[in-house]
Amino acid sequence: MRPDAVQRVLDAELAAARERRGGEQPRVLDVGGGSGVWAVPLAAAGCAVTVVEPSPNALATLSTRAREAGVTINAVQGDTDSLGVAAGEADLVLAHGLLEVVDDAPAALASLAAAVAPGGAVSVLVANRFAAILHRAIAGRIVDARRLLDDDAGQLAGTRDPLQRRFDVAGLEKLVLEAGLSVEILQGHGVVSDLVPGVVLDANPGAADALAELELAAATRSPLRDVAARLHVLARRTA
Numbered sequence: 001m002r003p004d005a006v007q008r009v010l011d012a013e014l015a016a017a018r019e020r021r022g023g024e025q026p027r028v029l030d031v032g033g034g035s036g037v038w039a040v041p042l043a044a045a046g047c048a049v050t051v052v053e054p055s056p057n058a059l060a061t062l063s064t065r066a067r068e069a070g071v072t073i074n075a076v077q078g079d080t081d082s083l084g085v086a087a088g089e090a091d092l093v094l095a096h097g098l099l100e101v102v103d104d105a106p107a108a109l110a111s112l113a114a115a116v117a118p119g120g121a122v123s124v125l126v127a128n129r130f131a132a133i134l135h136r137a138i139a140g141r142i143v144d145a146r147r148l149l150d151d152d153a154g155q156l157a158g159t160r161d162p163l164q165r166r167f168d169v170a171g172l173e174k175l176v177l178e179a180g181l182s183v184e185i186l187q188g189h190g191v192v193s194d195l196v197p198g199v200v201l202d203a204n205p206g207a208a209d210a211l212a213e214l215e216l217a218a219a220t221r222s223p224l225r226d227v228a229a230r231l232h233v234l235a236r237r238t239a
C-alpha cells in the first residue's frame with residue numbers, strides 16, 4: 001500500500017535520524033500510543049519503540065499485537081504528567097490523537113518536547129475542528145455542526161464528545177511554537193479521502209490510486225489542507 005502523507009513524513013524523519021545516529025536504530029517514543037496502531041509498524045520497521053500509555057486495556061492489546069507481529073516494544077504505564085522516560089533521548093516523539101484528549105494540551109506538548117533529543121522531532125496529529133463541522137453538516141447533523149462552530153475549543157460540550165478540543169491551523173501552530181519547537185511541516189491528513197464514498201472507488205478501476213495521489217498533492221495546499229480531517233505537524237527541537 002502506498003504511504004499516506006503522515007507516513008511519508010515519518011519515513012523521511014526516521015531515515016534522517018538513522019543517518020544522524022550512524023546507522024543505529026532510531027528511538028521512537030509514542031505517547032498515548034494506545035493499542036499500537038503506529039508503534040507496532042514502527043517497531044517492525046526497525047525502530048526502538050517505547051509506548052507511554054495510561055490505559056491497562058490498551059497496553060494489553062498492544063502487547064498482543066506486538067507479540068503477533070514478532071516485535072518488542074517497551075511499554076510504560078504512564079501519562080503526559082509523568083512520562084517515566086529519560087529526557088532528551090527520543091529521536092522522534094509521537095503525539096497522535098493525544099492533544100485532543102489530555103486535560104492541558106500546552107503542558108502535555110511541553111512534556112513531550114522535553115523528551116526529544118536535540119535535532120529530533122515531535123509528530124503531532126490532531127482532529128481538525130473545521131473538518132468536524134463539515135462532516136457533521138454533510139451527515140445532516142446541522143445543530144451539532146453549528147454548536148461545534150460556536151464552541152471556542154471545537155468541542156461538542158454537554159454531549160458525549162470523547163474529545164476535549166479540536167484544532168485549526170493557527171491554533172496548532174501557536175501551540176507548537178509556545179512549546180519551544182519550530183513548525184517544519186504542517187499538512188492535512190484525510191483531505192479528500194474521507195469524503196469519497198467507498199462505492200465510488202469500487203465502481204471505478206484506478207480510482208483508489210488516483211485518490212491516493214490527489215490526497216498527497218492536496219495535503220500541503222491551503223485551503224484544502226486547512227479543512228482536512230486531521231492536521232499533522234512535524235515540529236523540530238532545534239536547540
Ligand SMILES: C[S@@+](CC[C@H](N)C(=O)[O-])C[C@H]1O[C@@H](n2cnc3c(N)ncnc32)[C@H](O)[C@@H]1O
Pocket residue numbers: 031032033034035036037038052053054055058078079080081095096097098101102103
Ligand atoms: C485517540 S487514542 C490514540 C491512540 C494512538 N496514538 C493512535 O493514534 O491510534 C488516545 C490515547 O491517549 C491516551 N491518553 C489519554 N490521556 C493521556 C495522557 N494524559 N497521557 C498519555 N496518554 C493519554 C488514551 O488512553 C488513548 O490510548
